[in-house]
Amino acid sequence: MDFFTHSWLPLMYQYGFGLLIFGGGLFTIFRAYGGSEFWTKHKIWMQVLVWGFIYIFSIHLLMTLSSLNNAPKMYLLIIALYILNVGILVRNIK
Amino acid sequence: MNTTIPTTELFWVILVCYVFFVLGAGLFFARNNKSTEDFFFGGRRFSWWLIAMSMLATGVGSHSFAKYASKGFEYGFSSTMTYMNDWFFMPLLLFGWIPIIYYMQVNSIPEYFQRRFNSTVRNLSTFTMLLYLVGYIGIGLLALGSLLQPILGWEINTIIIVVAVISGIYVSLGGQTAIIFTDFLQGVILLFAGLLIFGLGIAYVGGFDSFWGNLSIANKLPLADFNSPPDFNFAGIFWQDGVVGSVGFAFMNQAVIMRFLAARSVVHARRATMMNVLVFLPIGTVAVSNSGWIGRAIVNFDSGLTGMYHSAGSSIFTRWGTHFSSTIPETTDPNGIFTVVAGIVSGSEAIFAFLVAAVVAALMSSLDSQINASAAVAVNDIYTPLSKNPSEKTRLRVSMFTSLLVTFIGIQAAFLFSKYGTIYEAHGAFHSVVTPPMVTVIFLGIFWKRFSSRAAVLTFVIGAIFIMLGIEYPKTFVQPFSHGIEFVEAKPWSYIRALYNVVACASIGIIVTLFTKPPKDYDRIKGLTIWTIKDGPQYFKGSDVNKNAGLTIQFAGSEVEVTQEDNNEVSLPKNYMDQIKGNKGDLIYISDHRWYLGGLKSTHARLGSVSNNNKVIISKDVSDHAQFNLSKDLIIELEV
Numbered sequence: 215m216d217f218f219t220h221s222w223l224p225l226m227y228q229y230g231f232g233l234l235i236f237g238g239g240l241f242t243i244f245r246a247y248g249g250s251e252f253w254t255k256h257k258i259w260m261q262v263l264v265w266g267f268i269y270i271f272s273i274h275l276l277m278t279l280s281s282l283n284n285a286p287k288m289y290l291l292i293i294a295l296y297i298l299n300v301g302i303l304v305r306n307i308k
Numbered sequence: 309m310n311t312t313i314p315t316t317e318l319f320w321v322i323l324v325c326y327v328f329f330v331l332g333a334g335l336f337f338a339r340n341n342k343s344t345e346d347f348f349f350g351g352r353r354f355s356w357w358l359i360a361m362s363m364l365a366t367g368v369g370s371h372s373f374a375k376y377a378s379k380g381f382e383y384g385f386s387s388t389m390t391y392m393n394d395w396f397f398m399p400l401l402l403f404g405w406i407p408i409i410y411y412m413q414v415n416s417i418p419e420y421f422q423r424r425f426n427s428t429v430r431n432l433s434t435f436t437m438l439l440y441l442v443g444y445i446g447i448g449l450l451a452l453g454s455l456l457q458p459i460l461g462w463e464i465n466t467i468i469i470v471v472a473v474i475s476g477i478y479v480s481l482g483g484q485t486a487i488i489f490t491d492f493l494q495g496v497i498l499l500f501a502g503l504l505i506f507g508l509g510i511a512y513v514g515g516f517d518s519f520w521g522n523l524s525i526a527n528k529l530p531l532a533d534f535n536s537p538p539d540f541n542f543a544g545i546f547w548q549d550g551v552v553g554s555v556g557f558a559f560m561n562q563a564v565i566m567r568f569l570a571a572r573s574v575v576h577a578r579r580a581t582m583m584n585v586l587v588f589l590p591i592g593t594v595a596v597s598n599s600g601w602i603g604r605a606i607v608n609f610d611s612g613l614t615g616m617y618h619s620a621g622s623s624i625f626t627r628w629g630t631h632f633s634s635t636i637p638e639t640t641d642p643n644g645i646f647t648v649v650a651g652i653v654s655g656s657e658a659i660f661a662f663l664v665a666a667v668v669a670a671l672m673s674s675l676d677s678q679i680n681a682s683a684a685v686a687v688n689d690i691y692t693p694l695s696k697n698p699s700e701k702t703r704l705r706v707s708m709f710t711s712l713l714v715t716f717i718g719i720q721a722a723f724l725f726s727k728y729g730t731i732y733e734a735h736g737a738f739h740s741v742v743t744p745p746m747v748t749v750i751f752l753g754i755f756w757k758r759f760s761s762r763a764a765v766l767t768f769v770i771g772a773i774f775i776m777l778g779i780e781y782p783k784t785f786v787q788p789f790s791h792g793i794e795f796v797e798a799k800p801w802s803y804i805r806a807l808y809n810v811v812a813c814a815s816i817g818i819i820v821t822l823f824t825k826p827p828k829d830y831d832r833i834k835g836l837t838i839w840t841i842k843d844g845p846q847y848f849k850g851s852d853v854n855k856n857a858g859l860t861i862q863f864a865g866s867e868v869e870v871t872q873e874d875n876n877e878v879s880l881p882k883n884y885m886d887q888i889k890g891n892k893g894d895l896i897y898i899s900d901h902r903w904y905l906g907g908l909k910s911t912h913a914r915l916g917s918v919s920n921n922n923k924v925i926i927s928k929d930v931s932d933h934a935q936f937n938l939s940k941d942l943i944i945e946l947e948v
Contacts, residue, residue, distance in 0.1 A: 217525060217526070219533055219535070220534070221529050223534045224532065224533075224546075228389075228393060228531065228546060228550070231396075231546070231551075232395075232396045235397065236399065239396075239399030240399045242755060242838060243399050243400070243403040243404060246403075246404075262582065263398055263402075266582070266585070266586050267395055269586065270392055270393070273392065273590070274392065277529070278530060278531075280528070281385075281525055281529045281530075282525065284525075286517075300587055303582065303587065307579055307582065
């Protein structure tokens with residue numbers, strides 16, 4: 215059975231539009247707060263924002279691969295990613 | 309099909325004790341409410357972790373257990389998809405909307421519209437906001453009724469009334485502080501209960517391999533099929549729940565906005581939001597959905613779809629002295645699947661009672677938040693503008709009365725939704741229709757300086773007309789946006805119509821603005837758009853910003869002297885003043901140093917002149933509000 219419309223198509227659609235919304239948002243705040251001044255003051259926040267996007271995309275990607283390839287062990291990777299995420303946030307956002 | 313689950317007195321004792329404990333704890337913390345700012349915003353003093361957990365309980369509490377578990381039961385892991393796409397809007401939320409409402413001290417969305425546009429836009433938004441909130445209360449009440457019905461066996465309308473009365477009384481007594489503390493407790497217990505039922509469920513079906521093997525490939529995919537079936541398809545739900553719903557919840561839900569405003573600073577509000585979305589929500593989505601997945605695995609096994617083993621073995625067994633079915637018929641009402649699965653997998657009545665109590669309490673916390681938020685809108689945006697300088701005491705009394713009133717209206721909304729079909733569809737249809745005009749005006753208002761008052765009014769009015777046209781003539785107006793989703797006569801494109809509604813409203817707003825003469829200057833909207841937000845901190849402080857903001861000092865409570873003045877000031881000895889690099893008039897945050905209090909014993913004040921007796925001098929109102937224990941150390945932090 216072909217699962218393209220149930221797996222890769224919605225994933226591409228979600229992260230295609232998601233990237234537009236997210237990228238547009240980043241660009242807007244970067245401009246509104248004065249460009250380089252914003253980067254200097256809020257560099258860590260910008261990094262966390264980008265990390266958050268990659269993190270959530272990775273979870274969806276791994277879940278899709280896990281289902282299509284009948285590979286439940288990929289959930290160990292998702293758990294590891296989650297723990298890494300908690301570590302990154304707790305350590306960097308004070 | 310509805311299943312009545314047998315219970316004994318033990319179940320009811322645990323359930324009632326738990327609910328009384330959680331609600332009593334909230335009232336204990338709220339006993340010092342002295343003003344509407346305390347009642348609605350908890351004195352703007354709480355730490356990020358308390359706010360984050362409270363936001364989680366508010367977000368996943370009410371309808372989620374019924375809504376997402378039901379879709380988990382019908383379709384599998386794709387029930388999580390709308391919890392995992394909030395991040396797209398985070399740049400705009402963290403650095404656009406949160407600083408605007410916090411620094412500009414916007415207490416409600418209608419108030420924002422008054423200041424950003426005019427009183428006409430405020431009135432239109434007040435109406436829409438109350439409709440939105442009362443709808444949320446109705447959905448919450450219906451969800452609670454659906455989850456309790458398999459246990460109580462009562463008419464759903466009776467359950468709705470009983471729950472609404474308890475919630476209404478509780479909120480009218482406790483306010484925001486009670487809600488934040490009960491939400492925190494419930495947030496922690498909610499996650500624990502959600503993971504507990506997952507563990508018990510996996511053990512019940514014979515381990516993780518059996519659970520995995522009893523789900524089909526489609527059940528395990530994280531996103532729904534692109535455009536089918538009509539009642540659960542990716543494209544429709546992406547626009548209705550993922551985009552309009554997420555923006556609606558984060559940007560215009562008064563309960564969430566009140567969480568941001570209850571934070572001790574903008575940075576704490578940002579941290580709370582970030583941790584909520586990246587850390588708590590992924591667990592939250594598993595907690596609210598997994599009973600549906602376990603239910604699906606059991607159904608698949610029973611129907612012989614997968615042939616894997618589950619440990620119950622037979623379809624009838626003895627539970628708490630009563631014969632009880634261990635199987636789940638395919639026809640089980642999906643709205644009540646949490647209770648049905650908990651009844652089967654818990655193994656003991658005490659655990660079952662705990663699971664149900666945790667969910668009931670979480671549901672009530674979400675309901676409480678929405679009731680409190682509705683009262684805030686009614687008092688701040690209807691009562692106060694209409695009455696002439698009402699006293700704080702009168703406003704507080706009106707707040708309590710309004711909490712009861714909106715609860716009553718919420719009951720009527722719940723009755724209405726109960727006739728619609730599933731909670732998921734009722735909520736989806738409601739969101740698609742009510743949210744788009746408001747979301748569009750907020751977005752254009754925040755991110756486009758030129759967006760005019762006239763355009764905002766016409767977005768509401770003509771937008772509503774186009775929304776009605778879409779309902780009346782879906783094949784003409786909504787079909788071009790349908791993404792190939794099948795037309796269903798009774799509920800035509802109930803999700804994807806959100807995209808049509810947003811496009812219609814945004815087009816009106818943009819076209820009218822472009823045909824309106826731009827204003828000569830933007831002084832009137834300083835701090836109210838992202839392009840003028842840099843003025844926000846100065847507005848918040850009332851004078852120039854201190855570049856050293858964020859510096860902290862710690863000192864012993866024994867160094868404090870409380871005066872009888874009510875000027876909201878704290879005077880520091882010269883050495884402390886030098887350390888903190890503060891100036892007279894600077895805003896400060898003063899708190900008990902114990903982090904785990906989460907800001908409960910803290911308040912905001914202004915720095916006074918240097919004290920001349922080497923003591924930290926605190927005015928009476930500051931001391932009364934913060935309720936310090938002077939045998940403990942205190943900290944002072946310089947703000948903006």
